[in-house]
Amino acid sequence: MTVPRLAGTALLLPCRVIAALLPRELRGIHDKVAQGVRISDEDALTLYRTKDLNALGALANLVRERKNGNVATYILNRYINYSNVCLLSCQFCAFGAKKREAHAFEQTIPEIEATVRSALADGITEVHMVGGLHPSLKPEWYLDLLRTLRALDPALHLKCFTAVEVRHLAERVFKRPIRETLETLREAGLGSLTGGGAEIFDPEIRDRICRGKETAEEWAEVHRTWHQLGGRSTCTMLYGHLEGLHHRVDHLRRLRELQDETGGFTGFIPFAFEPAGARPELRHLPHASGYDELRNLAVARLYLDNFDHITAYWISLGLPFASVALSYGVDDLHGTISEEKIFHLAGAQTPQEQTVAALEKAIREAGREPRQRNTHYERIDSTARGRFGGGRAALVS
């Protein structure tokens, strides 16, 4: 049985009404969700396998509205890629390059400083900065970069580096343990870690899509250490390539377990593999369908009961579809972003930035109330107005 237009209105309906409309295989899971009982890996597989997407969305919406009411958030942020030169050659990646390759680039610190200075005038509250595993940049370069950006505005949040970059910096650049490296980076201005590099944790799939990259355990160790130091971070999943549904559940389980342990993740951001820019062995794969993208978000919302926020990455989904996802467990549309390179080099056809007006329109069209947030998903009040139509702001919740 389908449940037309149930997603997005679930809070208005008594749970017993929702339960009666659900397909039989989801009713037991509904009872757990309604009672706040954690669902199992087997439940997650059942959710992934259901053909009733609206029913799945309605279930996810119960959790989404319990945790975040009718609000959907966004952030004013600026993406920076300081360099794409990388020691690794992940099979799925169109971004990384060797120095000799035509699309290799490196930005200087003054160039990055000028970009961020301009973005500050537009009202951003966060810089989101990642790069390749650069073979020759020195420790002082990274520290100078962070110090320079922090000096521009001490209130600007510097969300930088994936776990694989941190491991690279620790082992090859700083030649220090991960904890010491993170402390040194934080002293220079690092505010939080990005969630990238998680891909899919299963070692066999990992070897086929990103051979040589750090293992799941190594990825987790970086985030665990950062959380133990009091830091927060996000986490991701790259899906829609060679993995099976059980690999996705395994990935979610590892994240849920680490969150049980540290409580340091602020949000989960899944995105689909972009085949067009991948290496030949992966390029033939089809892009994940819209159905798959929505069910993945909804299952994540239901399984990750210890996460407060699920973000729809509009760079991957497109803003119209990200808006639909607000009825399938999602409570956040990420940010203004500006100049996204990683997905666009891989073939994404979405825009490279959004205005606040566009993000708020997408949120209102989904029947949600838009709110600007900071890096930690705390809602803030806009005052000053920049190019994107938003601004620096005070915490409201």
Ligand code: SF4
């Ligand atoms: S995904 Fe990251 S580590 Fe892998 S090749 Fe691309 S830039 Fe390098």
